[in-house]
Amino acid sequence: MDKTLHFILLLIALCSVSECVQRQYHFVNVRKTWTEAQRYCRENYTDLATADDMNDTSELKNSVNDSGHQYVWIGLQRTSVNKWQWSSGEPALYLNWGSGQPDGGDECAYIFNGQFYDYSCSTYYLKFICSSSNNMNTGLVFVSQLMNWRSAQSYCRQNHIDLVSVRNQNESQQLQKFINDSHISGSFVWIGLFRDSWQWSDQSNSSFRYWYPNQPNNAGGQENCTMLEDEPLRRWGDNTCNSKFPFVCHEDKLILIREKLTWSEALRYCRQNHMDLVSVHSEEIQRRVMNVVKRASTEAVWLGLHNYCSMNMWLWLSGEVVCYQNWAPGNGTTPENCRLEKRKGAVQSGGDQRWISLPESHKLNFICRNDE
Numbered sequence: 001m002d003k004t005l006h007f008i009l010l011l012i013a014l015c016s017v018s019e020c021v022q023r024q025y026h027f028v029n030v031r032k033t034w035t036e037a038q039r040y041c042r043e044n045y046t047d048l049a050t051a052d053d054m055n056d057t058s059e060l061k062n063s064v065n066d067s068g069h070q071y072v073w074i075g076l077q078r079t080s081v082n083k084w085q086w087s088s089g090e091p092a093l094y095l096n097w098g099s100g101q102p103d104g105g106d107e108c109a110y111i112f113n114g115q116f117y118d119y120s121c122s123t124y125y126l127k128f129i130c131s132s133s134n135n136m137n138t139g140l141v142f143v144s145q146l147m148n149w150r151s152a153q154s155y156c157r158q159n160h161i162d163l164v165s166v167r168n169q170n171e172s173q174q175l176q177k178f179i180n181d182s183h184i185s186g187s188f189v190w191i192g193l194f195r196d197s198w199q200w201s202d203q204s205n206s207s208f209r210y211w212y213p214n215q216p217n218n219a220g221g222q223e224n225c226t227m228l229e230d231e232p233l234r235r236w237g238d239n240t241c242n243s244k245f246p247f248v249c250h251e252d253k254l255i256l257i258r259e260k261l262t263w264s265e266a267l268r269y270c271r272q273n274h275m276d277l278v279s280v281h282s283e284e285i286q287r288r289v290m291n292v293v294k295r296a297s298t299e300a301v302w303l304g305l306h307n308y309c310s311m312n313m314w315l316w317l318s319g320e321v322v323c324y325q326n327w328a329p330g331n332g333t334t335p336e337n338c339r340l341e342k343r344k345g346a347v348q349s350g351g352d353q354r355w356i357s358l359p360e361s362h363k364l365n366f367i368c369r370n371d372e
C-alpha cells in the first residue's frame, strides 16, 4: 500500500480510540452524616461524589451495591450563593438579559428576540429547544409541546441531549437563525438557563442536576445536603445533613502536582509514581483538566503533549495523534522553530484554558494521570 495512504488510515484508526474513565466511584456502605462522609472521602479517595452528566448518573447508580435500599449521600450541598448556570453543566458567562431582567425570584429562563427573561420554572408551560446530535445541520430540535421547565429538561435528556445552552454571541446568532427558520419567533421558548445555590464538595463548577420530581423541597427548611433517592434511576433529593446514610466517594484520575519542573522532569516525576503526564483526548477530559488546573501556581501547566519537529506534528505521550484540539490562536497549528529547543504542550491555568506551545525547559506545574 502507498505509504502516505497507510499513514492516513493509521491516523483515522488512532482517532477512534476510546478513552478511559477519568473518575471512579466508590460506594461506602457505612452510615455517616454528610460531613463525616465528606471527611472519609477526602482522606481515603478524592472527595464525595460529583456527577457532571447523564453518563455519570448511570455510573453512580451502578456503583451503589446496596441490597438494603437506602438513601446514599453524594457531594452536592446548599450554599448561600445563588447563581445562573446552564442545564448542560456549564457556568453561564454570557447572559443576554432583556431590559430590566432578571426581575423576580424566578429560577428558570426563556428566550424571546434573542434575549433572556427569568420566569417561574413550574407555573408556566412553554415550548422549548433541545440540543441534539440527530440534526447535523444545527444540532437543535424544536419541541412544540407545552411543558414546565423541569419536564422540558427531562424530555430533552431522554430524547436528545439537554435543553439548549447559549454560551456566546455566536451560539445566540445560530439559535436566532434556527428560531427564525422554524417560524417560532413569536413564541417564548425555554432554554437551559436556571439558577440555584447548590455547590459540589470538590468545588467543581458543574451545574448538572438530576433531581427526582418535586425535589429539592427543603422539607422543614433544613435540607442542605443531597442524596440518591431509593428509586430505580437513583435520581436526587435533598435531606438533612445530620442524617446518617452510606455514601459514594469519587477518586480523581487527574492529579495536579504543584511543583515547578521542566517537561522532562515532570514526565520523570509522574512515571516514578506509577503514573504518566495526562493526555487530553476529548472535551470531557479537557473539562476535568480545567477543574484541576484552577489550583495551579503557574500560568500554564504541562500536559503529555510533545512536538515531532521533523514531521511538524503533535502527539500525546500515549502515542496518539491530536484529534480533539483546544489550541490557543497561533499555537499548535503552525510549524515550530525547534532548532533552538524542543517544544511541548501546556494548558493555560486561567482565562480560556487553552493549549499553548512552550520550550521544554520552562518550569511549570503539571498533571499526572493515575491509572492504578
Ligand SMILES: *[C@@H]1O[C@H](CO)[C@@H](O)[C@H](O)[C@H]1NC(C)=O
Binding pocket: 039, 040, 041, 043, 044
Ligand atoms: C479511611 O478509611 C479507613 C478504612 O476504611 C477508615 O478506618 C478511616 O476512618 C477513613 N478515614 C476517615 C477520615 O473516615
Ligand SMILES: *[C@@H]1O[C@H](CO)[C@@H](O)[C@H](O)[C@H]1NC(C)=O
Binding pocket: 053, 054, 055, 284
Ligand atoms: C456518554 O457516553 C457516550 C458513550 O460512552 C458518549 O458518546 C457521550 O458523548 C457521553 N456523553 C457525555 C455527555 O459525556
Ligand SMILES: *[C@@H]1O[C@H](CO)[C@@H](O)[C@H](O)[C@H]1NC(C)=O
Binding pocket: 065, 066
Ligand atoms: C454486592 O455486594 C455483595 C456482598 O456485599 C457481593 O456478594 C456482590 O458480588 C456485590 N455485587 C457487585 C455487582 O459488586
Ligand SMILES: *[C@@H]1O[C@H](CO)[C@@H](O)[C@H](O)[C@H]1NC(C)=O
Binding pocket: 078, 079, 080, 221, 222, 223, 224
Ligand atoms: C442551610 O444552608 C443555608 C445556606 O448556606 C444556611 O443559611 C442554613 O443555616 C443551613 N441550614 C442548616 C440546617 O444547616
Ligand SMILES: *[C@@H]1O[C@H](CO)[C@@H](O)[C@H](O)[C@H]1NC(C)=O
Binding pocket: 170, 171
Ligand atoms: C460559530 O460557530 C460555528 C459552528 O460551531 C463555527 O463554524 C464558526 O466558525 C463560529 N464562528 C465564530 C465567529 O466563532
Ligand SMILES: *[C@@H]1O[C@H](CO)[C@@H](O)[C@H](O)[C@H]1NC(C)=O
Binding pocket: 173, 174, 176, 177, 180, 185
Ligand atoms: C430573524 O428575523 C428577524 C426579523 O424577522 C431579523 O431582524 C433577524 O435579523 C433575523 N435573525 C437571524 C439570525 O436571522
Ligand SMILES: *[C@@H]1O[C@H](CO)[C@@H](O)[C@H](O)[C@H]1NC(C)=O
Binding pocket: 091, 205, 290, 291
Ligand atoms: C468556574 O466558574 C467561574 C465563574 O463562575 C469561571 O470563571 C470559571 O472559568 C469556571 N471554571 C470552569 C473550569 O469551568
Ligand SMILES: *[C@@H]1O[C@H](CO)[C@@H](O)[C@H](O)[C@H]1NC(C)=O
Binding pocket: 328, 329, 330, 331, 356, 357
Ligand atoms: C500562543 O498563545 C499564546 C496565548 O494566547 C500567545 O500569547 C502566543 O502569541 C501564541 N503563540 C503564537 C506563535 O501565536
Ligand SMILES: [Ca+2]
Binding pocket: 101, 102, 103, 104, 106, 117, 118, 119
Ligand atoms: Ca422576569
Ligand SMILES: [Ca+2]
Binding pocket: 215, 216, 217, 218, 219, 223, 237, 238, 239
Ligand atoms: Ca427532600
